[in-house]
Every structure is written in structure tokens, then in C-alpha cells.
Amino acid sequence: MLKSIGKRVLQTLVVLFCVSLLIFILLRIIPGDAITTMMGEHANAETIERLTKEMNLDKPFYVQFASYLRDICTGNFGSSYTLNKPVTELISAAFPNTVMLAVFAALIAWVIGMVCGIIAAVRKDGILDRLFMGFSLLGVSIPVFMVAMLLQYLVGYRLHWVDISGVKNWTGFILPAIALGWNSAGSIARLTRSTLVEVLQEDYIDTAKAKGLGQGAVLLLHALRNAMLPVITMMALQISSLLSGAVITETIFSINGVGRLAVDAITSRDIPLLQGTVLFTTVIVIVGNLIADCLYTVLDPRIRKGA
Amino acid sequence: MEEKLLEINHLKSYFFTRKGVSPAVDDVSLAVPKGKIVGIVGESGCGKSMTAKSIMDLLKYPGRIVEGEILLDGKDLTKLSARERRRVRGEDVSMIFQEPMTSLNPVVKVGKQVREAILTHQKVDRAEAKRRVLEVFRQVGISEPEKRYECYPHELSGGLRQRVMIAMAMVCRPKLMIADEPTTALDVTIEAQILKLIKTLCETTGMSCLLISHNLGVIAQMCDYVYVMYAGKIVEQGDVFTLFDHPRHPYTQGLLASIIHLDEQRERLSTIPGMVPNLMHLPEGCAFCNRCGQAMDCCRTKKPELYDLGGGHAFRCFLPGESEASHA
Ligand SMILES: Nc1ncnc2c1ncn2[C@@H]1O[C@H](COP(=O)(O)OP(=O)(O)OP(=O)(O)O)[C@@H](O)[C@H]1O
Numbered sequence: 001m002l003k004s005i006g007k008r009v010l011q012t013l014v015v016l017f018c019v020s021l022l023i024f025i026l027l028r029i030i031p032g033d034a035i036t037t038m039m040g041e042h043a044n045a046e047t048i049e050r051l052t053k054e055m056n057l058d059k060p061f062y063v064q065f066a067s068y069l070r071d072i073c074t075g076n077f078g079s080s081y082t083l084n085k086p087v088t089e090l091i092s093a094a095f096p097n098t099v100m101l102a103v104f105a106a107l108i109a110w111v112i113g114m115v116c117g118i119i120a121a122v123r124k125d126g127i128l129d130r131l132f133m134g135f136s137l138l139g140v141s142i143p144v145f146m147v148a149m150l151l152q153y154l155v156g157y158r159l160h161w162v163d164i165s166g167v168k169n170w171t172g173f174i175l176p177a178i179a180l181g182w183n184s185a186g187s188i189a190r191l192t193r194s195t196l197v198e199v200l201q202e203d204y205i206d207t208a209k210a211k212g213l214g215q216g217a218v219l220l221l222h223a224l225r226n227a228m229l230p231v232i233t234m235m236a237l238q239i240s241s242l243l244s245g246a247v248i249t250e251t252i253f254s255i256n257g258v259g260r261l262a263v264d265a266i267t268s269r270d271i272p273l274l275q276g277t278v279l280f281t282t283v284i285v286i287v288g289n290l291i292a293d294c295l296y297t298v299l300d301p302r303i304r305k306g307a
Numbered sequence: 308m309e310e311k312l313l314e315i316n317h318l319k320s321y322f323f324t325r326k327g328v329s330p331a332v333d334d335v336s337l338a339v340p341k342g343k344i345v346g347i348v349g350e351s352g353c354g355k356s357m358t359a360k361s362i363m364d365l366l367k368y369p370g371r372i373v374e375g376e377i378l379l380d381g382k383d384l385t386k387l388s389a390r391e392r393r394r395v396r397g398e399d400v401s402m403i404f405q406e407p408m409t410s411l412n413p414v415v416k417v418g419k420q421v422r423e424a425i426l427t428h429q430k431v432d433r434a435e436a437k438r439r440v441l442e443v444f445r446q447v448g449i450s451e452p453e454k455r456y457e458c459y460p461h462e463l464s465g466g467l468r469q470r471v472m473i474a475m476a477m478v479c480r481p482k483l484m485i486a487d488e489p490t491t492a493l494d495v496t497i498e499a500q501i502l503k504l505i506k507t508l509c510e511t512t513g514m515s516c517l518l519i520s521h522n523l524g525v526i527a528q529m530c531d532y533v534y535v536m537y538a539g540k541i542v543e544q545g546d547v548f549t550l551f552d553h554p555r556h557p558y559t560q561g562l563l564a565s566i567i568h569l570d571e572q573r574e575r576l577s578t579i580p581g582m583v584p585n586l587m588h589l590p591e592g593c594a595f596c597n598r599c600g601q602a603m604d605c606c607r608t609k610k611p612e613l614y615d616l617g618g619g620h621a622f623r624c625f626l627p628g629e630s631e632a633s634h635a
């Protein structure tokens with residue numbers, strides 16, 4: 001098992017390298033020249049030349065890439081052009097907010113989604129099943145920005161249940177987290193329900209019941225462990241959609257998070273900042289996938305051998 | 308007569324589907340005496356598994372027991388509360404399933420799955436439970452029990468998995484073991500070993516066994532008493548010698564005729580013509596009338612009752628009464 005996990009970690013490193021190369025290339029082929037963006041239209045030729053040298057922009061591509069790699073390995077992402085602060089500092093200031101939002105949203109999505117899925121599967125075709133599946137269908141069909149604006153309008157503006165003028169403490173995260181998590185909760189609930197319904201038909205569930213186990217034990221010890229496998233895969237995939245949803249949610253609810261930082265960076269062509277946020281988000285997604293893979297390996301003995 | 312361990316009286320288990328009611332088990336009565344092996348034989352879809360699942364209370368929606376009693380040691384299982392019923396499962400009655408490949412949970416070690424049966428019913432600690440599992444593993448002929456204990460199902464062969472299933476069914480020393488086609492999925496040599504194992508276990512522990520099979524050879528070799536099932540009903544019953552030597556129901560006769568006798572030289576294998584009827588569209592009269600070579604007019608309109616021939620031998624047919632009268 002350790003061997004296959006080690007192998008996955010190595011693969012992840014390779015992926016990380018490729019991704020950083022990709023980001024590097026992408027950010028250099030988008031229209032607009034870094035120096036003009038940085039200095040404004042009216043910079044004089046001398047300054048431009050000096051900066052070009054300083055930033056290695058006159059060197060060949062691979063030299064630029066090498067120094068970029070060296071920089072990111074040492075945690076040096078450069079300074080933001082527009083905010084004049086080190087990118088690392090900006091990201092680490094925004095990161096806790098994004099974490100709060102993502103964790104809240106993931107909690108809503110995964111805990112509520114799974115619980116609803118399980119109840120729906122066990123009470124298949126019952127009232128709760130219909131109710132939960134209706135809600136999850138809404139969740140998966142309405143786009144995140146729409147949910148966000150509707151919630152903001154209804155719950156915040158009309159009902160005044162929560163304060164929507166920016167986030168002051170953790171309660172401020174409730175609405176954004178619902179907006180962000182509902183969609184994922186819907187998919188998780190539907191997937192949990194369908195895999196669990198399928199698993200409950202399996203022969204080994206009969207075996208477990210024939211042993212005299214109660215319904216709860218059958219569900220916990222035998223059904224869920226098998227039904228969880230595809231759900232975990234989906235959760236890993238959702239990390240990226242949660243993060244991209246965070247970009248929208250953070251903007252709508254004015255939360256100072258990494259997503260909003262990225263949006264600002266794009267609109268102001270702040271390449272170091274953009275590079276930093278994109279790289280950072282990518283790392284999180286990749287690490288999330290790695291964790292899911294490892295979990296999968298722990299949960300499913302059939303994979304341990306094959307990998 | 309011997310003391311009965313299990314007695315089923317007029318059991319009806321129906322499936323209520325959208326397309327109609329499917330009488331998978333239709334007025335079945337049978338008895339399993341203490342320490343004996345009783346067989347149920349019949350073609351695919353005749354309701355053998357559903358009879359077994361009714362005893363285990365494992366019928367799935369939309370199927371349920373409509374009426375009838377299932378007496379275990381005189382106690383009606385259908386009247387027990389869910390809790391009491393669960394106690395009976397695994398402790399008094401256990402079951403082995405048809406498919407060893409899918410009957411074990413793929414993500415739990417087999418030793419643990421067997422140990423769970425003990426921990427569910429008996430107040431023993433894990434170490435003691437494990438010790439008992441290893442003992443049963445040895446008893447059912449699993450070599451290197453310590454090593455197998457730690458295996459996952461996919462690491463074992465079909466025969467070994469079925470041995471694990473038998474170990475699981477045995478480990479609480481039940482009074483009755485239901486074996487639903489325990490060897491259908493296995494190859495012939497393994498089949499012989501597993502059957503021998505079941506027979507030995509019954510003889511040495513005094514356990515009774517309800518053995519389900521579609522294979523008359525298996526039934527002949529294993530059972531003391533046989534029930535022949537067709538379209539949800541028992542069509543003939545008797546002790547194994549009477550039934551094989553003097554089958555009375557045309558269906559039983561057909562089944563016996565279709566066994567290959569290696570010593571006989573025959574051009575073609577004898578088969579029963581036609582197909583098993585759909586349970587939802589059974590003929591008005593005898594369910595077998597459309598395939599029966601000896602069907603008479605009354606067979607198409609009236610349902611035959613069980614006709615007792617004495618000595619425990621009975622069959623569901625009009626032939627003895629009306630036929631002998633009308634053929635004369
Ligand atoms: N879910 C279901 N819905 C409707 N009818 C069902 C359902 N499950 C089983 N049945 C009915 O029960 C009948 C008996 O099935 P059963 O599994 O007992 O057959 P069997 O004798 O065990 O056959 P086999 O030898 O193939 O195992 C089937 O013919 C079918 O009509």
C-alpha cells in the first residue's frame with residue numbers, strides 16, 4: 001500500500017512541474033506586455049530597458065523558466081504590480097478567508113449531501129427521498145452566481161436574517177457557503193443515493209443480514225464502505241469546482257479571498273499576482289486529488305494490489 | 308415420524324410488481340426433520356430461492372410473505388418482532404448463497420466477516436472470536452487459516468470463498484443451515500468437495516440442512532427427503548429413494564429422464580418440451596399442463612391438489628384419481 005501511495009506522490013510532483021510550465025507559458029502568451037502594464041503607457045525607454053534586464057525578459061525562454069522555477073521553489077512569487085506587496089503576503093492574507101469559505105461549503109456539500117443521499121437511499125421512493133432529490137436537482141441546475149444573488153437578495157436584503165455588508169465574523173460565511181456548497185451537495189446526494197441503492201442490492205448485503213446484523217450495522221459496516229468509493233472520487237473532483245466557485249462567490253459577497261485576488265489580478269493584468277494565485281489553486285486541487293487517491297487505496301483492497 | 312426442526316405451512320410469498328402479482332412461493336408446505344438434509348429441486352425461477360429467503364426474512368421489496376407460518380422448533384418466525392427475528396438469523400438459522408464471488412463484502416477481510424457473525428450473537432471478546440473463527444476455518448478445510456483470515460475475498464478462489472461462506476454459516480452452531488445452490492457456480496471437483504463437506508458437517512454436528520439445487524444428481528447424493536418445486540408450488544415430495552425410483556408427477560419423471568446416464572447410449576438427450584411459464588400468466592389449471600404429455604381436459608381448468616400416496620410420498624396431479632377412472 002505504501003508503495004502505491006509513494007508512486008502517486010511521485011506522479012503528483014511530475015504533474016506539478018507540468019502545470020507550472022503550462023502556467024508560465026500561458027501567462028506569457030496572453031496579450032499585453034508585462035512592463036507596460038506595470039509602468040503604465042508612459043514609461044520611458046530607459047526604464048523599460050532596465051526592467052527588461054532585471055526581470056530576465058531579454059534572456060531565452062528556458063533561462064526564464066529556470067529562474068521562475070527556482071523562485072517558486074523558494075517561495076518567492078515576486079511582488080504584485082498593482083498592490084506593491086509580495087504575492088506570498090497577499091495570498092497568505094487572503095487564504096484564511098478562502099479556507100473558511102471552502103471548508104464551510106465543503107461541510108455543507110459533503111456532510112449534508114451524504115446524509116441526505118443515505119436517507120434517500122434507505123427510504124427509497126419515500127417522501128424524504130423525493131424532497132431531498134428535488135432540492136439536489138435545484139442545486140445542480142442553478143448556477144452558483146444565481147444562487148448567490150438570490151440568497152443575498154432574499155435572506156440578506158429582504159429578510160435581514162444575516163448581515164451581507166461584507167464578512168465580519170464566521171456567520172458572514174453562512175450564506176456564501178450555502179451558495180457555493182449547494183451545487184456540490186446536490187451532486188453528492190444524488191451520487192450517494194444511486195450508489196447506495198445499487199450496493200444495497202448486492203449479495204453481500206444479504207449475507208450481512210443473514211448473519212443477524214441490524215439495519216444500522218449493515219449500512220455502516222458493509223454498504224457505506226462500498227458506496228463511498230465513487231463518492232470520494234467525486235469529492236476530489238469537486239475541490240476544483242468549489243475553488244472556481246469561490247472566485248464567483250467571493251466576488252459577489254465581497255470576501256477578501258484568493259479567488260477575488262485572482263479576479264483583481266486578471267482585470268489589472270497583475271501577472272505575478274495572477275501567477276501566484278493560479279499556481280496556488282492548482283496545488284490545492286492536485287493535493288486534494290492525491291488525498292482522495294490515498295483514501296481510495298486505504299478503503300479498497302482491490303486497488304492496493306493493482307496499483 | 309422424526310422430530311421436525313423446521314415446518315413451513317401454507318407459505319405464500321408474492322411479488323407485487325407494477326405489471327401484476329407474481330406468486331413466487333405459492334402455498335408451500337414443507338418440513339425439515341432434526342439432523343436431516345432436505346432438498347428442494349426445480350428449474351430456474353420456480354421459487355426455490357424465494358422460499359429460502361422467506362425463511363431468512365430476506366425478501367426484498369416488492370416481495371413479501373402474504374400468509375403462512377414458518378415454525379422453527381414450534382415457534383412461528385413470521386410472528387416474531389424484527390429484533391427477535393434478527394437473533395434467529397445467523398444464530399439458529401444460517402444461509403449460504405449461490406454466488407461465492409459476490410456474497411462476500413469485497414472490502415472487508417474474510418476473517419473479520421466471519422468473526423462478525425460471532426460478535427453479533429455471542430458475548431465474547433475479539434481474541435476469543437478470532438480463535439473460534441480459525442477453528443471453524445480448519446473444520447471446513449481451509450488450509451493455512453491464519454493467513455486466510457487476513458485475506459480479502461478477491462484473493463481467494465471460488466471454492467475457498469464458498470468454504471468461508473460455510474464457515475460463516477457454521478460458526479454460531481445453527482440448528483439449520485440453508486444452502487441455496489451452494490455449488491452451482493463451482494467446477495465439478497470443487498463441487499464434490501463442498502458437498503462432501505456439507506454432508507460431513509451435518510453428520511458430525513447434528514445440524515439440519517435445507518439444500519436447494521436444480522441438479523438432481525446433487526439432490527440424490529445428499530438428501531434424505533426431497534421436494535420438487537414447479538412455478539411456486541410443491542409438485543411432488545417424498546424420501547429420496549421413493550422419489551427417484553417411483554416418480555409419479557410427469558414433471559419429476561421428465562426431470563429424471565433428462566439426466567444424462569453415462570452408461571446408457573442414447574442418441575438424444577431427453578428434455579421437457581416447452582418453457583417455464585411466466586408466474587404472472589400461469590394457466591388457469593395445473594401450471595404444468597402446457598408442457599405435460601399426459602395432460603387431460605380437467606388439467607386445463609382445475610388446479611390439482613396434493614395427492615397423498617402414503618409413506619410421506621405425495622404429488623400434485625389428477626392422474627391417480629380421475630385419470631385411472633377415465634383411462635380405464
Ligand atoms: N424483484 C422481483 N420482482 C418480481 N418478481 C420477482 C422478483 N424476484 C423474484 N421474482 C419472482 O420470483 C420467482 C422465483 O425466483 P427465485 O429466485 O426463487 O427462483 P429460483 O428457483 O431460485 O431460480 P434459480 O435457480 O435461477 O436461482 C421468479 O420467477 C420471479 O418471477
Ligand SMILES: [Mg+2]
Nearest residue numbers: 355356405487
Ligand atoms: Mg435461486
